[in-house]
Amino acid sequence: MTDHQHIKNLIIVGGGSAGWMTAAMLAKQLGNSVSITLIESEQIGTIGVGEATIPPIQNFNRLLGINENDFLSYCNGSIKLAIEFENWRKLGHSYMHPFGKFGADFDYMSFPYYWLKDVLTKQAAGKPYRELESYSLAWHLAANNKFKQPDTNPQSIGSSYDYAFHFDAGRYAMFLREFSERLGVKRQEGKITQVNTEPSSGYITSVDLEGGQTLSADFFIDCSGQRALLLGESLGIEFESWSEWLLNDRAVAIQTAHMRPVSPYTRSIAHHAGWQWRIPLQTRMGNGNVYSSQLMSDEEALNLLLDTVEGPTLTEPNFIKFKTGKRQKVWHNNCLAIGLSAGFLEPLESTSLHLIQTAIMRLVRLFPTKQVSKNLIDTYNKEAQNEYEKIRDFIILHYKVTERDDSEYWRYCQSMEVPESLQSRLDLYQEHGHLVVHDKELFKQENWMAVLAGQNCLPQGVGPVMASRNDIDIDKTLDSLHQSMTKYTSTAQSHEMYLMQHCPHKPA
Numbered sequence: 001m002t003d004h005q006h007i008k009n010l011i012i013v014g015g016g017s018a019g020w021m022t023a024a025m026l027a028k029q030l031g032n033s034v035s036i037t038l039i040e041s042e043q044i045g046t047i048g049v050g051e052a053t054i055p056p057i058q059n060f061n062r063l064l065g066i067n068e069n070d071f072l073s074y075c076n077g078s079i080k081l082a083i084e085f086e087n088w089r090k091l092g093h094s095y096m097h098p099f100g101k102f103g104a105d106f107d108y109m110s111f112p113y114y115w116l117k118d119v120l121t122k123q124a125a126g127k128p129y130r131e132l133e134s135y136s137l138a139w140h141l142a143a144n145n146k147f148k149q150p151d152t153n154p155q156s157i158g159s160s161y162d163y164a165f166h167f168d169a170g171r172y173a174m175f176l177r178e179f180s181e182r183l184g185v186k187r188q189e190g191k192i193t194q195v196n197t198e199p200s201s202g203y204i205t206s207v208d209l210e211g212g213q214t215l216s217a218d219f220f221i222d223c224s225g226q227r228a229l230l231l232g233e234s235l236g237i238e239f240e241s242w243s244e245w246l247l248n249d250r251a252v253a254i255q256t257a258h259m260r261p262v263s264p265y266t267r268s269i270a271h272h273a274g275w276q277w278r279i280p281l282q283t284r285m286g287n288g289n290v291y292s293s294q295l296m297s298d299e300e301a302l303n304l305l306l307d308t309v310e311g312p313t314l315t316e317p318n319f320i321k322f323k324t325g326k327r328q329k330v331w332h333n334n335c336l337a338i339g340l341s342a343g344f345l346e347p348l349e350s351t352s353l354h355l356i357q358t359a360i361m362r363l364v365r366l367f368p369t370k371q372v373s374k375n376l377i378d379t380y381n382k383e384a385q386n387e388y389e390k391i392r393d394f395i396i397l398h399y400k401v402t403e404r405d406d407s408e409y410w411r412y413c414q415s416m417e418v419p420e421s422l423q424s425r426l427d428l429y430q431e432h433g434h435l436v437v438h439d440k441e442l443f444k445q446e447n448w449m450a451v452l453a454g455q456n457c458l459p460q461g462v463g464p465v466m467a468s469r470n471d472i473d474i475d476k477t478l479d480s481l482h483q484s485m486t487k488y489t490s491t492a493q494s495h496e497m498y499l500m501q502h503c504p505h506k507p508a
Contacts, residue, residue, distance in 0.1 A: 005369045005370055005371070006033070006369060006370070007034055007218040007219050007367075007368065007369065007370055008034060008035060008218055009034070009035045009037070009216065009217040009218050009219075010026070010034050010035070010036050010037070010217055010218065010219045010220075010221065011036075011037050011038075011039060011207065011215060011217040011219075011220050011221070012036065012037070012038040012039070012220075012221045012223055013039050013192065013207065013220065013221065013222055013223060013224050013229060013230055014038075014039070014040060014222070014223035014224040014225060014229075014339075014341070015038060015040030015173060015177070015187075015223070016040075016169075016173050016223065016225070016339070017169050017172060017173050017176075017339070017353060017356060018223040018338050018339025018340065018341075018356045019038055019040060019173075019223040019339075020038070020172075020173045020176035020177050020180060021060070021176055021353075021356050021357065021360060022221055022223060022338055022356070022360050022363075023036055023038050023176070023177075023180040023185045024064055024176040024179050024180045024183070024185075025060070025063070025064065025360045025361070025364065026360070026363075026364070027180050027183035027184060027185050028063070028064055028065075028183060029364050030367070032184060035184075035186075036180075036184070036185045036186070037185070037186045037187075037188055037215060037217070038180070038185060038186070038187050038188065039188045039189075039190060039192065039207070039209070039215070040187070040188075040189065041189065041190060041191045042189065051166050051167060051168065051169055051279045051281065051286045052080060052083075052164070052165075052166050052266045052277070052279050052347070052350040053080065053164040053165050053166075053167075053350055053353050053354070054099070054164045054349070054350050054351065054354050054442075055099050055162040055163060055164045056354055056357065056358075056442075057164055057165065057353060057354065057357065058163075058164070060357045060361075064179065066179070068503075069502050069503040070503075071167075071172075071175060072165065072167065072499070072502075072503035073503045073504060073505060073506045074171060074175050074506060075165075075167035075168050075171040075172050075175060076167060076168045076171060076281045076282050076283055076284070076505045077165050077166060077167035077168075077281065077282065077503065077505075078165070078166045078167075078262050078264065078280055078281055078282055078495070078499060079147045079163050079164075079165065079166075079264040079495060079498070079499070080099075080163060080164040080165055080166050080264060080265060080266060080350075081098060081099055081138040081139075081141055081142040081147065081161065081163050081264045081265050082096045082097060082098040082099060082136075082138050082139060082142045082264075082265040082266075083096065083097045083265060083266045083267075083268055083349070083350070084096050084142075084265055084266070084267045084268065085097065085268050085270070085398070085451075085454060085455075086267065086268065086269045086270065087269060087270040087271070087404075088268070088270045088275075088398060088402060088404075088454075088455060089402060089403055089404075089454065089455040089456055090402075090403045090404055091404070091406065095131065095133060095450075095453075095454030095455070096133050096136075096139050096142060096143070096265065096450070096454070097349075097447065097450040097451060097454065098133060098136040098137075098138035098139040098142065098161070098450065099138045099161060099162040099163055099164065100136060100137065100138045100150075100160050100161035100162040100446070101136070101160045101161070101446055102115070102132055102135045102136050102446055102449065102450075103115065103135040103478075103481050104157075104160070104481065106472060109463075109465070109466070109469070110445060111135070112132070112433065112435075112445065112446075112449045112453075113433060113462055113463060113466055114466075114469075114472070114474055114477070114478075115132055115135065115453075115478075116433045116458065116459065116462045117462045117466050117469075117474065118474050118475070118478060119458065120458065120459075120461065120462060130478065130482065131453065131454075132449060132450065132453040132454070133450065133453075133454065134482060135478065135481055135482065135485070136160075136161065136450075136485075137157065137158070137160050137161040137485050137488060137489070138161035138162065138163070140485045140486065140488070140489040141161065141264065141489055141492055142263070142264050142265040144489055144492075145261055145263055145264065145494055145495050145496075146264070146489055146492040146493065146494055146495060147163070147264050147492060147493070147494075147495045147498045148491070148492040148493065148498070150162065150163070157481075157484050157485065157488060158488055163264075164350070166266065166279050166280055166281055166286075167281065168281060169353075171508070174508075188209070188215065190209035190210055190211065190213065191209065191210045192207045192208065192209060192210075192229060193208050193209065193210055194207065194208035195207050195208075195229065195230060195233075195234040196208065196214075197234065197235075201333065202235070202333050203333045203334045204217075204220045204230065204234070204235075204333070204334055204335055207220075218334065218370050219334050219335075219336075219368070219370075220334060220335045220336075221335075221336050221337075221338055221363075222335055222336065222337040222338070222341040222342075223337075223338050223339050223341060224341050225339070225340045225341060226322065226323065226340045226341070226344065227341070228327065228337060228340075228341040228342075229341075230335050230337070230341070231327060231329075231330070231332060231335055231336075231337040231341055231342075232327065232337075232341065235332050235333065235335060237327045237328055237329050237332055237337075238327070238328050239323065239325055239326070239327055239328075239343075240325045240326055240327070240328050241323060241324070241325040242324045242325040242326075242345075242392055243323065243324055243325070244416070245392070245396045245399075245416060245418060245419065246324040246345070246346055246392070246395065246396065246399075247274075247292040247294070247295075247399075247409065247412070247413070248274050248290045248291055248292050248324070248346050249292060249293050249321065249322060249323060249324070250290070250291050250292070250293045250296075250298065250301065250319070250320065250321055250322070251288050251289065251290045251291070251319075251320045251322065251347075252288065252289050252298065252301050252302050252305055252317050252318065252319050252320070253286065253287065253288040253317070253318045253320065254287050254288070254305060254306075254309065254313055254314075254315055254316075254317050254318070255284050255285065255286055255287065255313070255314040255315040256284065256285045256287055256309050256310065256311040256312060256313050256314060257284060257285070257311040257312050257314060258280070258283070258284065258285055258311060259285075259310040259311040260310070261494070261495070261496055262280045262281075262282060262495060262496050262499065263280050263495065264495040266278065266279050266280075266350065268348065269308075270404075271289075271291075271304065272295075272296075272406065272407035272409060272410070273291050273292050273295040273296040273407065273409045274289065274290045274291030274292055274296065274301075274409070275289075275290055275348070276288060276289045276290070276304075276305065276308065277290070277347065281505075282499055282504070282505040283505055284314055285309075285310070285311065287305060287309045288305070288347075289301045289302075289304060289305040290346060290347065290348075292409060295407075295408060295409050298319060302317055302319075305317075322340075322344050322346070323344065324344055324345060324346055325343060325344070326342060326343025326344075326384075326385075326388050327341075327342055327343060329377075329381050330342040330343070330359070330380070330381060330384045331377045331380045331381055331384075332377070333372065334368075334370075334372055336359075336363060336380075338356055338359045338360065338363075339352075339355075339356050339359075340352075342355070342359065342384070343355070343388055345388070345391055345392055345395055346395065348395050348398060349391075349394065349395055349443075351391050351395075351442070354442065355387070355388070355391070358387060358442075359384065362380060362383060362384070363380075366379065366380050387442070389419070389421060390421075390441050390442065390443070391442055391443070392419070393418075393419060393421055393422040393425070394442075394443045394447065394448070394451075396418055396419070396422055397422065397426075397448070397451055397452075398451055398455070399413035399416075400413060400414070400416070400418050400422070400426075401426075401451070401452065401455045401457040402414060402455060403455070403456065429448075429452065429457075429459055430457075430459050430460060431459060431460060431461075432459055432460075432461055432462055432463045432464070433458075433459040433461075433462045433463065434463065435448050435449065
């Protein structure tokens, strides 16, 4: 390949988490072989309410060489071991989706099969049983507001859990901006007034800024938010809506002061037309109400949020409109969309930053030359489509397997026809508890089981092979696992003490 075929100049349109995560990783991976410019406008700003993440973000920060404690201190961060779902199965009920494994696997059968056999046997006999979450070490720690770093010995039960973070997304963007600029990324302040394309190829050649400046590049990354200035408005790539399965299209967010210890988990509290989040940072609580505008007005949504938050408010309400779905293609010609410009899945399982992360790493792996091959684009788009659809199905699951029928919203969710990809997975599970989850999927068997078991969606029976598995005393084994996790948890310090000792918040 000749040198003139290599991409020399790259422009990222839009800042925020998407823009600066992209800039940071590309600058780290490409070095000085590509000149990177990020265009953003202080006038436009960013949505910036995403404050909860999932465990793979550890890998992203690690690849960048970011020190975890420095990052948490700068971003007012705390630890996230789980999500607690309140009122999802039915009013007054709660369960957790913890990070990491349940119990321990035996031979070729995973732990949930043994738990299901125990539950179904005891249900038939009218006997009590422990919920699946109680065999998760992340659950034990979260329920007791404790944290310690997982054990590095894979044979230890202390290695069976994982964690993510809660943090200020605006501070994270600033953290990565400073990081990126140290690696040579140029920041250009300004609003784009015109996107220029080459007539015959349709490739973007340059963008014009307010004030008359024109910036050219070989490749463009659209991080302009839901507007999708490049991919949507200029290149005409349509948006595919998934609102028939995911009804919510609005959110209102507000910050409050802490009134209780900082917990190492997110709370998701369902109501009659959506749900509310509680995300604890070190010095404040992030609160939000996610709802369907067809069934709840903005005024009602704000009043519900204000009536239920704990502690005095610290900010004015921030109303956000969104559409669930994705662009039919996220890469077209020499333009790739990352973040909200590519698509959006509501924040129920904190996947927004993760989708940014995987989009960036996919680009690093498939980084093009100036003349982008169709095969390369098709491969990227196919992988992205598959990823979005798998995560979409997992989020729909929470709504579909509810027992709630106390409002129009929940009755619709219960009765709606779901994508075939989800229905076939549910049908297989309901027969004998089988879950076929591919290695590259974000949400594994443990994640699916956390929601299915938490919302009391149990199969008719377990796999026939389990009938012959009498070589393990299930009661004794389950008791032993529970005792080991209880003992391990007793050795951990409080979450607040951990933060105070290792990564106390440093105000800007």
